[in-house]
Amino acid sequence: MCSDNKPGTAIPTVFIDNPRTRVTEWRFKQKGDNTGWHRHEYDYVVVPLFDGFLEIDLPDGTRTKAEMKNGVPYFRETGVEHDVLNGNDFECAFVEVEFLK
Template structure:
């Protein structure tokens, strides 16, 4: 993730960072924790570590619910802008893999 406003309450832990790839775990301790508003400067894959859903603020007054399944990845192109929230009544996390080249 790049271009972050640093106002989120979710906790990032970078596991791998080299010239080609960055792998970050995003951990949300409770409902409402969020990443903070950000723009993705790279293509990326997210691997949820839970069954449930994320709430995504798209910045235009629209907030969508995104169901996710444990271990089932999804891909997004660079340029995505959003703030991601834990919409569950339990702690949750996902792994984000960014393709830097």
């Protein structure tokens, strides 16, 4: 994920960062913690580490709710712009895999 000017409250931990791939865990300690606004510069896969919901703020001012299933990945292409928030009353996390090449 590329970060914008204002950082979010979610905690990123980078596990792998090489010329081909970046793997980051994003941990949201409480409801409302967020990644901060960002635009993805690379295609990526997200693997949720919980069952629950993420709330997604979009540039047009709307907020969507996305259901997550533990271990069930999803793919997104370059250019996605959003802020991701914990929509649960518990700590949650996901692993993000970015394809740098």
